[in-house]
Amino acid sequence: MNTKVLGVLGGMGPLASAHFMLRLTLLTPGERDADHIPAVLWSDPTIPGRPEFLEGRGPDPLPALLRGIQGLRQAGCGAIVIPCNTAHYWYQPMLDAAGVPIFHIVDAAAEDLRAAGIKPGPIGLMSTAATQRLHIYQDRLSSLGWDCLVPDADEMAGKIAPAIAAVKANQVGRAYEPLRQVVNGLAARGAQAVVLGCTEIPLGILAGPADGLQAPVIDTVDSLARAAIRWAKGPPAA
Amino acid sequence: MNTKVLGVLGGMGPLASAHFMLRLTLLTPGERDADHIPAVLWSDPTIPGRPEFLEGRGPDPLPALLRGIQGLRQAGCGAIVIPCNTAHYWYQPMLDAAGVPIFHIVDAAAEDLRAAGIKPGPIGLMSTAATQRLHIYQDRLSSLGWDCLVPDADEMAGKIAPAIAAVKANQVGRAYEPLRQVVNGLAARGAQAVVLGCTEIPLGILAGPADGLQAPVIDTVDSLARAAIRWAKGPPAA
Numbered sequence A, B: 001m002n003t004k005v006l007g008v009l010g011g012m013g014p015l016a017s018a019h020f021m022l023r024l025t026l027l028t029p030g031e032r033d034a035d036h037i038p039a040v041l042w043s044d045p046t047i048p049g050r051p052e053f054l055e056g057r058g059p060d061p062l063p064a065l066l067r068g069i070q071g072l073r074q075a076g077c078g079a080i081v082i083p084c085n086t087a088h089y090w091y092q093p094m095l096d097a098a099g100v101p102i103f104h105i106v107d108a109a110a111e112d113l114r115a116a117g118i119k120p121g122p123i124g125l126m127s128t129a130a131t132q133r134l135h136i137y138q139d140r141l142s143s144l145g146w147d148c149l150v151p152d153a154d155e156m157a158g159k160i161a162p163a164i165a166a167v168k169a170n171q172v173g174r175a176y177e178p179l180r181q182v183v184n185g186l187a188a189r190g191a192q193a194v195v196l197g198c199t200e201i202p203l204g205i206l207a208g209p210a211d212g213l214q215a216p217v218i219d220t221v222d223s224l225a226r227a228a229i230r231w232a233k234g235p236p237a238a
Helices: A014-027 A050-054 A062-074 A086-098 A105-115 A129-133 A138-142 A153-168 A172-188 A201-205 A220-232 B014-027 B050-054 B062-074 B086-098 B105-115 B129-133 B138-142 B153-168 B172-188 B201-205 B220-233
Strands: A006-010 A039-043 A079-081 A121-126 A146-149 A194-196 A217-219 B006-010 B039-043 B079-081 B121-126 B146-149 B194-196 B217-219
Touching (some): A006 A014, A006 A220, A014 A220, A062 A086, A086 A129, A105 A217, A105 A220, A121 A138, A138 A146, A153 A172, A172 A194, A172 A201, B105 B138, B153 B172, B153 B201, B172 B201, B201 B217
Parallel strands (some): A121 A146, B006 B079, B194 B217
């Protein structure tokens, strides 16, 4: 393939990575195949569960993540994205092994918050419990002036977790209503916008009407796709 | 990754390959990430246009196709699918180079015709002009008892070609109406079912109501995904 080949480390889950490839294509301006971005998707749904490991209930996913990074490098990829928020817990060891840029999903989301005109202040964050507890978003966004409001423990266990499980089981329709309630709860608490910081959550939100939501949402899948497109359409690789 | 990794040679076009990954995931029975099929998508939208080469207007795509096959083999793939019908013109040289099975999209479509209970006799075929002219479907299906009715030259130039171009330009909504008219024209001529033998055409058909169609359609993207799933969920690799 030509110089700028995008690597996509996916399979976490597989529907989220397929959806990322679709959004990458739909967000790329183009009329013909050749206007689109050469990409290799390494979709490995056998990568051990990230939340499970972090909760002490399963094997370490890092070796499988690094195998994916190595596979993408061997395929000639010049930059890598990872459409899984929780996997960003291993961002630094993956970056160290990659030898090419890995675009961080939180930086991509921050770029979209800026583009949407969201001022410093309170925003909402919807993610897995692991992403929330590891502060994958909070610390990085806080340093930029945005304070993350998060769902309470009951909302996490009773709405977010079942919605994510429904998406992973190909039941996107069942995920919308609980996710809608959480978005609107965060808006009522003052969130100017809600960051959908889990690659499954946007799939559930998209399965129902947008006008049911009382705050704008930042779809981090799209944010990551836009970061990749800026790279691919930017200056040629050195 | 584990033993059975599916290779997907894509980018022809990129929306069709992303859609294939989505359908592969949605058609796979599963509750958890680990139930899904490890896969590597080699999406190279810079592969020279297949119809253009066959019409003497562009470079030979075979070297780029073989580079993709090689990349998928290096990534450890144990079988390969190609969600682009016209690319099957190069099936034999790709198979010779692959060293692993490549599931032919026409065989996959035949399996779905059988499963849908379509008896030997007339069926419709909607494809690119190149796929039609090269008899990629007709000869293989004819040997199994199905006779392909194809759209006439005016329908090919005035309806099929613009609909495919609309999908490649991310305008799926504009593709539905002309495609619907062609499906119904083939049904009126006696087609018991219509094979959508171009990976872009199902995307246009899906953008409008199914009850506007007067014959059942065989979505060859789904046929190919089902062939891959049968392999992945079948006996372990030797």
